[in-house]
Amino acid sequence: MNTTVADTAALPMATRRRLLIAAMSLFNQYGFAGTSLQMIADELGLTKAAIYYHFRTRDQLLMALMDPVQREIGSVVDAAEAQRGARARAEAMLAGYASVVARNRALTAVTTFDPSVRGVLRNHPLWNALIDRQLALLGATQQGTQATLYATMVLTGMAGAASTAPADLDDDALCRQLIDAGRRTLDLRGPTPKR
Amino acid sequence: MNTTVADTAALPMATRRRLLIAAMSLFNQYGFAGTSLQMIADELGLTKAAIYYHFRTRDQLLMALMDPVQREIGSVVDAAEAQRGARARAEAMLAGYASVVARNRALTAVTTFDPSVRGVLRNHPLWNALIDRQLALLGATQQGTQATLYATMVLTGMAGAASTAPADLDDDALCRQLIDAGRRTLDLRGPTPKR
DSSP states (O other), X not given: OHHHHHHHHHHHHHHHHHHHHHHHHHHHHHOSTTOXXXXXXXXXXXXXXXXXXXXXSHHHHHHHHHHHHHHHHHHHHHHHHTSSSHHHHHHHHHHHHHHHHHHOHHHHHHHHHOHHHHXXXXXXXXXXXXXXXXXXXXXXXXXXXXXXXXXXXXXXXXXXXXXXXXXXXXXXXXHHHHHHHHHHHTTOOSSSOOO | OHHHHHHHHHHHHHHHHHHHHHHHHHHHHHOSTTOOHHHHHHHHTOOHHHHHHHOSSHHHHHHHHHHHHHHHXXXXXXXXXTSSSXXXXXXXXXXXXXXXXXXXXXXXXXXXXXHHHHHHHTTOHHHHHHHHHHHHHHTTTSOTTHHHHXXXXXXXXXXXXXXXXXXXXXXXXXXXXXXXXXXHHTTOOSSSOOO
């Protein structure tokens, strides 16, 4: 009996999960703007009504994909801001971001680079604030107007490298390489803080 | 008479140019996949037939936008490959790429990041070969499997930084900052080659 109840309860969740996975793959292939709910339904052999049961709009689906990553980035930013010193804050942000993008490569490509996704995210004040806080943390050890440029280079560069990394490069190895490259860009190498 | 002829001849070209500019702006806003020829026509107050006179498909329009940049990147790659030594090749590629993206910020965002654009470009062997040659040049001074990761980080990072740079940062200043950041990432600083 218990098993039957659990199975029945699990079914809608399994569909929701399959939906999100199919959507992410189509977003990566055709762009967010180029993917209709109908295409997602077709991909899974579902009716559009079955999709509507879970998500009323494509934007809702996108935000459901983004939600766990947004919360994770939020925790990384909070923890990094709690560090003492600009260098420790930049290091913490760098390591946390590298870990998130290494473990979420497909989603990273969609959220960082797709113009139509950026259009949706732009309307979410929390997401915009998070990006500004990430840039401030990563640029903390840099001087002047170049700080934001270096920080943007690290965020977009790490996202680009993660989302095109070979599938056989495991998450930990990728994460280490991203941190190494980011530390170079931000001039964070060496044991002694330079600034 | 000459003036009239010239004016008449210039008209279609002016429309073509306006078309390309409007298309690039819409691609940046809604993504390539999210922009229809109808939207471009509406933006300019033209009929769809007027668009068709210049471009039969959206892909054709994209390739017309890409064409000058592709040729410019091709020249940069050729010149970089002609340099002696891995470091000189990486430096030449870096400086050339920085200059191209600093002067083509809006197009850089579209061509580097839009998944639906990458879908179109993937079908162009020349463009794919150019990307591989850029990555090989930028990674030339790096050891082992990380070479491509560093090179990708530089290409996507510079594109991301250029496409979001403040409008009041002039092309030359942006170019210098991009080169500086790229040299850090690739460990090209200092007068003596390290490898």
